[in-house]
Amino acid sequence: MNVVVTDAVDDAGLARLRQAGHDVELATDADREELLELVADAHALIVRSGTTVDEELLDAAPELAIVGRAGIGVDNIDVEAATDRGVIVANAPESNVRATAEHTVALAFATARKIPQGHMQLKDGYWAKGDILGSEFNGKTLGVVGLGRIGQEVAKRLGNLEMDLVAYDPYLSEERARQLGVELVDDIETCFAQADFVTLHTPRTAETDSFVDEELLAELEDGYLINCARGGLIDEAALAEAVDDGILYGAAVDVFETEPVEPDNPLLKAENVIVTPHIAASTESAKQNVSISIADQILSAFDGDIVTNAVNAPSAGEAVYPTIRPYVKIAETAGKVAMQLLGGHVESVEITYTGDIADENVDVVTASALQGVFSPLEWQANAINAERIAEERGVDVTESKTRQVEDFNNLVTVEVSDGDHSVSVEGTQFDDDDPRIVRIQGYRVEAIPHGHMLVVRNRDEPGVIGFIGSVMGEYDINIAGMFNNRESRGGEALTVYNLDSAPGEELLEELAADDRIIETTHISLNNGD
Numbered sequence: 001m002n003v004v005v006t007d008a009v010d011d012a013g014l015a016r017l018r019q020a021g022h023d024v025e026l027a028t029d030a031d032r033e034e035l036l037e038l039v040a041d042a043h044a045l046i047v048r049s050g051t052t053v054d055e056e057l058l059d060a061a062p063e064l065a066i067v068g069r070a071g072i073g074v075d076n077i078d079v080e081a082a083t084d085r086g087v088i089v090a091n092a093p094e095s096n097v098r099a100t101a102e103h104t105v106a107l108a109f110a111t112a113r114k115i116p117q118g119h120m121q122l123k124d125g126y127w128a129k130g131d132i133l134g135s136e137f138n139g140k141t142l143g144v145v146g147l148g149r150i151g152q153e154v155a156k157r158l159g160n161l162e163m164d165l166v167a168y169d170p171y172l173s174e175e176r177a178r179q180l181g182v183e184l185v186d187d188i189e190t191c192f193a194q195a196d197f198v199t200l201h202t203p204r205t206a207e208t209d210s211f212v213d214e215e216l217l218a219e220l221e222d223g224y225l226i227n228c229a230r231g232g233l234i235d236e237a238a239l240a241e242a243v244d245d246g247i248l249y250g251a252a253v254d255v256f257e258t259e260p261v262e263p264d265n266p267l268l269k270a271e272n273v274i275v276t277p278h279i280a281a282s283t284e285s286a287k288q289n290v291s292i293s294i295a296d297q298i299l300s301a302f303d304g305d306i307v308t309n310a311v312n313a314p315s316a317g318e319a320v321y322p323t324i325r326p327y328v329k330i331a332e333t334a335g336k337v338a339m340q341l342l343g344g345h346v347e348s349v350e351i352t353y354t355g356d357i358a359d360e361n362v363d364v365v366t367a368s369a370l371q372g373v374f375s376p377l378e379w380q381a382n383a384i385n386a387e388r389i390a391e392e393r394g395v396d397v398t399e400s401k402t403r404q405v406e407d408f409n410n411l412v413t414v415e416v417s418d419g420d421h422s423v424s425v426e427g428t429q430f431d432d433d434d435p436r437i438v439r440i441q442g443y444r445v446e447a448i449p450h451g452h453m454l455v456v457r458n459r460d461e462p463g464v465i466g467f468i469g470s471v472m473g474e475y476d477i478n479i480a481g482m483f484n485n486r487e488s489r490g491g492e493a494l495t496v497y498n499l500d501s502a503p504g505e506e507l508l509e510e511l512a513a514d515d516r517i518i519e520t521t522h523i524s525l526n527n528g529d
C-alpha cells in the first residue's frame with residue numbers, strides 16, 4: 001500500500017509502516033499542485049496541522065482508505081467529506097496530551113511573571129528589575145474552557161499550585177468534574193468572570209469558532225488568557241487590544257488563526273502577549289508517540305481491523321475490543337448473505353445481539369453489519385459511511401439486545417426486509433475461533449462464511465441432495481462443505497453448500513429446472529481471507 005506523508009513526522013512510525021512492507025513517500029516539500037498529483041494512488045495520508053484535507057484533495061485520492069492525523073486536532077480535515085467518501089479519519093488522541101499540558105503551564109508562568117519580556121530587555125542590555133511586576137497563582141482561580149484530556153492535565157498541574165479550579169465544558173459530567181476537584185459552571189461568561197487565568201482547551205468547531213470575543217474578554221478583567229488549543233477560537237484583534245488597553249494583564253498564545261502566522265498579526269505587536277510558534281506538542285517523546293500511534297491506526301485500517309481512534313467511525317474501547325472483534329466480520333458476512341438472499345430493495349435492517357455480547361458497546365459491529373448489507377449495492381460502502389447510506393436511502397435501522405441465550409453464548413442476527421419479505425441470517429464464533437453462519441431463515445446450518453456459497457431451498461424428498469451433488473460434479477464444482485436442515489419431514493428444506501469456486505449460470509439453471517428445487521441463490525463473500 002502507498003502512504004503519503006504531507007507534514008514532517010518522526011520516523012519511528014514511518015519505519016513501522018515500511019517494515020510492514022508499505023511504501024512511504026515523503027511529500028513534505030510538495031506544493032498543493034504537486035500534492036494533488038502525488039496522492040493519486042495513495043491508500044493512506046499522514047498529516048499534521050499544516051495540511052488542509054478538503055474535498056479537492058480527497059477527490060484527487062480515489063484509492064484513499066484513511067487519513068491519519070499525527071496529532072489531535074482535526075479541524076484542518078473535512079471529516080464530513082471524508083465520511084461521504086468512506087475514508088476513515090483517525091488521530092492520535094493520547095500521544096501529545098502531556099506535552100501540550102506542560103507547555104500550557106510553561107506559558108502560564110511565562111505570562112504571569114513576564115519572563116520573555118524580562119529576558120528580551122536584559123539581552124538588549126536593560127536591567128528591568130524595577131519595571132517588571134508579576135502575578136502569583138497561589139489563591140487565584142483557574143478557569144478551564146474544555147475540560148477534556150489536556151484541560152484535565154492542566155487543571156491537575158496548576159491545581160497543585162493551590163489555585164481554585166472552575167471549568168466550562170457542557171459535555172462533561174458533574175461527577176467527573178467533582179472527581180477532579182473542579183467546579184463546573186453553566187456558561188463561558190461565568191467561567192471568564194470568576195477566573196484570574198483562563199486556559200482554552202476545546203477543539204475548533206462551528207460552536208467554538210471565534211467564541212472568545214471582545215465582550216467575553218472584558219469578563220476576564222485584570223486576568224490572563226492562555227491559548228494552546230486553536231487560533232480560530234479567539235478574535236485575535238480583540239485580544240491584542242484588550243491586552244494593550246490593560247483590560248487583561250497578559251496573554252500567551254501558541255496557536256494562530258493563520259499559520260505560519262502573518263507578520264502583521266496584531267498579537268505579535270502587543271507587548272504583553274507572549275507567543276510561541278505552535279510548539280506545544282513539540283517534544284521528542286510526543287513526536288515519537290504520535291508517529292507510532294498513527295502508523296498503528298493505518299496498519300489496522302490496511303488489515304481491515306477496527307481503527308480504534310477513528311473520529312468518523314464508531315470505535316471500540318481497548319477493553320471491549322477483544323470481545324467484540326470476532327463479531328465485526330461475522331456481522332458483515334451475515335449482512336452480505338442476508339442481502340443477497342433478499343435479492344432486492346431493502347427497507348429495514350434489524351441487528352440483534354444475543355448473549356454476553358449484548359452487554360458491550362456494539363456500535364462497531366452494527367456499522368459492520370450495515371457495511372455488509374450495503375456492500376452489494378454501493379461499492380464504496382464501508383463501516384464509515386454505512387450508517388449515512390442507510391439514512392440517505394431511508395432504510396430503517398434498529399439494534400436490539402437480549403441476554404437470554406439459547407444454543408450459543410453469543411449470536412448476531414441480521415434481518416433485512418423489503419417491506420413484504422424478510423430474510424434473517426445468524427452468525428456466531430465457535431470456541432476454536434471459527435466463525436460460522438448458524439441459521440438462515442431459522443434453519444439451523446453451520447456454514448463457513450467464506451468464498452462461494454450456494455443456498456438451496458428444496459423439497460425434502462429422497463434423492464434431491466444426490467441430484468444437486470451430481471449436477472455440481474457435472475460442472476466440475478467441488479463441494480467443500482454441506483449443511484442441510486428441514487422444517488418437517490417431507491416439507492421444505494434448506495441446504496447450504498460451501499463451494500471451492502463460483503457456480504455458473506448454466507449450473508444454476510439446471511438445478512432450477514428440477515421441480516424439487518424451490519430456489520437457489522449463489523452468494524459470493526469475496527472476503528479474501
Ligand SMILES: NC(=O)C1=CN([C@@H]2O[C@H](COP(=O)(O)OP(=O)(O)OC[C@H]3O[C@@H](n4cnc5c(N)ncnc54)[C@H](O)[C@@H]3O)[C@@H](O)[C@H]2O)C=CC1
Nearest residue numbers: 072073146147148149150169171201202203228229280281
Ligand atoms: N497547541 C498544540 O500543539 C496542540 C493543540 N491541541 C488542541 O487542543 C484541543 C483539545 O485537545 P484534547 O484535550 O486532547 O481534546 P478532548 O477532546 O479530550 O477535549 C476537548 C474538550 O472540549 C470540550 N468541548 C467541546 N466543545 C466545547 C464547547 N463549545 N465549550 C466548552 N467545552 C467544549 C469537550 O467536551 C472536551 O471535554 C485539540 O482539539 C487541539 O485543537 C491539541 C494538541 C496539541
Ligand SMILES: O=C(O)C(=O)COP(=O)(O)O
Nearest residue numbers: 048049050071072073281
Ligand atoms: O495535535 C494537535 O492538535 C496539534 O496542534 C499539534 O500540532 P501539529 O500537528 O504538530 O502542528
